[in-house]
Amino acid sequence: MDRRTFSLGAVATLSVSACGSSSAKRFRTYNGPEVTSVVVNKGARRMYLLHNEQVLKEYDIDLGFAPAGDKRIKGDGKTPEGTYWIDRRNPNSSFHLSLGISYPNSKDIAEAKAMGKEPGGDIFIHGEPNRNRRKARNPDWTAGCIAVKNEEMEEIYAMVTDWTPIALRP
Numbered sequence: 001m002d003r004r005t006f007s008l009g010a011v012a013t014l015s016v017s018a019c020g021s022s023s024a025k026r027f028r029t030y031n032g033p034e035v036t037s038v039v040v041n042k043g044a045r046r047m048y049l050l051h052n053e054q055v056l057k058e059y060d061i062d063l064g065f066a067p068a069g070d071k072r073i074k075g076d077g078k079t080p081e082g083t084y085w086i087d088r089r090n091p092n093s094s095f096h097l098s099l100g101i102s103y104p105n106s107k108d109i110a111e112a113k114a115m116g117k118e119p120g121g122d123i124f125i126h127g128e129p130n131r132n133r134r135k136a137r138n139p140d141w142t143a144g145c146i147a148v149k150n151e152e153m154e155e156i157y158a159m160v161t162d163w164t165p166i167a168l169r170p
Helices: 003-026 106-114 133-137 150-159
Strands: 037-041 046-051 054-060 082-090 098-101 124-126 165-169
Touching: 054 150, 098 150, 124 150
Parallel strands: 037 165
Antiparallel strands: 037 046, 046 054, 082 098, 082 165, 098 124
């Protein structure tokens, strides 16, 4: 093997390693106490990860663009209130990483239907937008989701498992 071939191979190996390390940072591991619930206090713009009654972590959050009140219909810009579940994960989210919230439930669907409307859906805890990050600097900018900084979302994504209950309070 000549020197040029070795150099190109070394560069390729370094490039692959660099890509792998950024991915590893995004997908963190967590070995602490189990997160038994997530609590969102919309009024205080705070989210708490709990192990039983002990707060493990807390975060500042942004909400939907019309945050006061409970989400009733699609497009209202409100973040739901009530008890739901973390029911899915999206490692390929348009908002860095995301954890799905089980909204709407049967009660939400019935309330919206009684108004002749759709309840909406796709409510997540997520990071900042992958594009147009400037938008995320305005408070309460989501369509009804709960947003945190990307670094915080990486931590939350590692700590919170599917089927963890989430209480969204006014």
